Amino acid sequence: MKNICQLHFVDLGLAFEFYNSYAKTRDFSVRKSRSRIVNEKVREKAYVCSCEGYRLEKWNHMKNRVREPKPETRCGCMSKLHVFFDAVTESWVVRDFCDEHNYELVVPKLARMLRSHKKMTEPDISQMNHMKEVGISIPNIFGSLASQCGGYENVNFSIKDMHNQVAKQRRQLPDDLTSAMAYLKTLAARDQNLFYSVEKGRE
Template sequence: MNISKEKSSIRGLEAQDVGRSLETKKKRKDPQQHKLHFHMDMELENDCAWKPKQGMTFDSEQCVYDFYNTYGERMGFGIRRDFCRKNKFTNQLICRLLVCNKEGFQKVDKRDPLAKNPRVETRTGCEARLYVKLDEGTGKFVVIDFKEKHNHDLVSPECAHMLPSQKKISTTQLDNEEQITNMFWTDAQMIMDYTQFGDVVTFDTTYKLNKKHRPFASFVEFNHHRETVIFGTTLLYDETTESFVWLFQNFLEAMSGKAPKTLFTDQDAAMAKAIPIVIPNTSHRLCTWHLMQNALKHVNCLFQDKGVKGVLNKFFFDIEDANQWKLEWAKILDKYDAHENHWLKLTFAVKEK
């Protein structure tokens, strides 16, 4: 159904509403008549409270939207706001049409035929809809028309959260002055990639620092072609345990509660404290690349004869037996008189990672 026909249909419904209103006014003295309009939190016997029905009433237009959007998530389709009408004098909303997000068809691209990459058609002319009108007597929105049938496949429940109307923007963390501190961002493709390749994740806060040394960090891993895929990104105000707890909580929420089995990070102590708080069942491991970079900063001058890599590579990659590892480590400390080196002590304490 095109837009002009849809609006004509709505006007027809409005005309019918006028007739219904006149009939209702005649019968206002009958107390039983009011029971025809039941509130959304009331459940009729042998009926589904979560499914729209003619006669349902809602306290506000936003309540209508939330109710229909929840229904859409449960059924597997997205929704959007369409036609509405407001009172000319008070500007109060008096009717609203909510439609399936596949209603209608895209308008012709104004760049056509010059457009090299025109947008792919995603709409199917679906006629599923929910139409509500304000009852001026009660101040509530009443369901006047509900069309349930769709002309396209519905998505599965596990993918419903990726529908446009179901996407949730994670809460941005603010400081005491209501200024933005931390931000986290992901999109539908990243979430889909995470469901396929998110068992092992690398979280890197050293990728890029801005002028105020605030890190732009990313959750990444490989796909089945050994290509790097990104699951989410964040801009952090600082690298405190509080910030990392906030970040991991939002990451977990965006990924429908699915925690990675293994998370690789650098040696950041605040991050190490946050991980067991939010994702206690995730195995926390240290990235060898980050370990080597830290070694170059802290003990490069200690191993001048063989170099850091020449000394530490075997501890990172070659020795598999735990007892042998400890024996070789003790020999290195003796040889370079490094028993009191602070960085080596810290690294030895987390050797299981």
């Protein structure tokens, strides 16, 4: 604990990556929490155990709920890493660190599937996309990646994560109208004699 309290980070991203990596070795998951902002700049940040705090009661009594509320996972755990910006060293310094948990942590082999540790790397995404292009299904791609890792227990994501990644990529693709408009704008920038207009459809 003493060594961690002496750590400095060049930016908040590294502070979170450190705490998340540490959490994986200790078999718990983390999330980003409160920030202190001064003059529109973040000057303090807390990263906490995913079981920190409690669910607000309003979420348990929502009207017109379509699905049943998910099981409560927060139990007031106090584990956290709190950093602040030191203007002298221009780095993020640990102000407070707590490594005490009030619940039973997961077994080590399941830590990789906790929320903050589940992640598809860029090589994983690239390989998935290449295999999809030749018609291989997501379950078969997942099986292939598992074989490369030495077994399903060594894959740091699930089939659902793969489907979510595919859906995310589709949302990022421009629709036909957006692509056409971008093309016309490019042509117009090259040729001052080219004019185009967009007529909204009638209701």
